[in-house]
Amino acid sequence: xxxxxxxxxxxxxxxxxxxxxxxxxxxxxxxxxxxxxxxxxxxxxxxxxxxxxxxxxxxxxxxxxxxxxxxxxxxxxxxxxxxxxxxxxxxxxxxxxxxxxxxxxxxxxxxxxx
Amino acid sequence: xxxxxxxxxxxxxxxxxxxxxxxxxxxxxxxxxxxxxxxxxxxxxxxxxxxxxxxxxxxxxxxxxxxxxxxxxxxxxxxxxxxxxxxxxxxxxxxxxxxxxxxxxxxxxxxx
Numbered sequence: 001x002x003x004x005x006x007x008x009x010x011x012x013x014x015x016x017x018x019x020x021x022x023x024x025x026x027x028x029x030x031x032x033x034x035x036x037x038x039x040x041x042x043x044x045x046x047x048x049x050x051x052x053x054x055x056x057x058x059x060x061x062x063x064x065x066x067x068x069x070x071x072x073x074x075x076x077x078x079x080x081x082x083x084x085x086x087x088x089x090x091x092x093x094x095x096x097x098x099x100x101x102x103x104x105x106x107x108x109x110x111x112x113x114x
Numbered sequence: 115x116x117x118x119x120x121x122x123x124x125x126x127x128x129x130x131x132x133x134x135x136x137x138x139x140x141x142x143x144x145x146x147x148x149x150x151x152x153x154x155x156x157x158x159x160x161x162x163x164x165x166x167x168x169x170x171x172x173x174x175x176x177x178x179x180x181x182x183x184x185x186x187x188x189x190x191x192x193x194x195x196x197x198x199x200x201x202x203x204x205x206x207x208x209x210x211x212x213x214x215x216x217x218x219x220x221x222x223x224x225x226x
Contacts, residue, residue, distance in 0.1 A: 004157070035216075040123070042203065042218035058213065090158070100146030100207040102160035103214060 003027070006091050006106035013113050019078040021109050023091030030096035032074035033103065034058075034066065036087040043090060049074055050096065081113045118206045120217035127194050128225050134190045135220040137204030141185035145209035149178055149189055152219070153200040161189075161202075194224040 007022035025032065031050050035043040035058075045058030047066040055066050063085060067075045074093075078085055088110050092103040118139045127133050139147065146165045152158040162171045167182040175192045191198055201221045205214035 033214075040218055042118075042120075043205075043214075043216040045213055045215075048213065100148070100163055100165065100209075102148060102163050103150075103158075105150075105157040105159075107155075107157045 004091055004093055004104050004106040006109050008109050009107060011109055011111045013081050013111065015082060015113055017081045019081050019111070021076040021089055021091075021111070023074045023076070023106055024072050025093040025104070026072065027093065027095070027104070028071065029093035029104070030071070031094045032068065033092040034064075034074065034076045035090045035092065036060070037090060038087050046076065083113050085111065086113045087111060118204060118215050118217040120204055120220050122220060123218065124221040124223070126223045126225060129194060129196060131194050132190065132192045133194055133222070134188050135202060137187045137189070137217055139185050139187075139204075139206040141182060143208040144182050144185070144206070146207040147180055147187050148205040148207065148214060149187070150203040150205065151200045152203060158203060191222075194222075196224045196226050198222060199224045
């Protein structure tokens with residue numbers, strides 16, 4: 001089974017802190033994604049990566065950065081956490097094929113910024 | 115940004131009832147339509163990936179249809195059970211850089 005693991009289920013951070021959310025997948029997938037989920041808004045794409053050291057902005061990249069130094073690991077960084085970044089963060093991965101393939105998700109990290 | 119919309123936003127049904135939800139998406143630049151089920155405290159899991167107009171897929175009591183010309187998909191659950199309680203998400207793949215655009219989901223509660 002594909003496994004996507006996020007480093008924390010729950011996280012509480014203070015405003016202004018630098019926050020790292022880690023995601024690891026064990027199926028050698030090329031594509032990795034970071035989403036945030038807020039009530040009534042669905043999943044919104046923050047950043048994605050289709051190869052090591054490659055990154056692309058999603059729909060809401062402001063206030064975030066990412067790092068992909070190894071194929072299996074995709075990190076989301078909140079440079080200076082703010083209260084409006086309180087949310088559920090989901091990591092996902094998918095293989096690079098010629099067609100549209102399902103995404104495999106981690107269990108989510110619920111981040112609270114106080 | 116593509117606009118993917120789902121309705122209803124939430125739904126309560128009695129055990130044994132059949133139910134359905136709608137996902138609408140822009141029909142231009144369509145590549146694929148995904149359905150996911152997201153149970154509380156778990157990861158979202160894929161139900162279906164659909165690409166062809168008129169496609170119908172089935173997994174147990176759950177089925178989905180796709181109309182790419184008018185830009186909608188229906189998800190049906192026959193004989194709902196409490197374990198079907200979850201948020202059902204649809205996502206449109208426009209083929210652009212492998213991004214999925216998600217709707218806001220339909221939250222289903224099946225009452226015993």
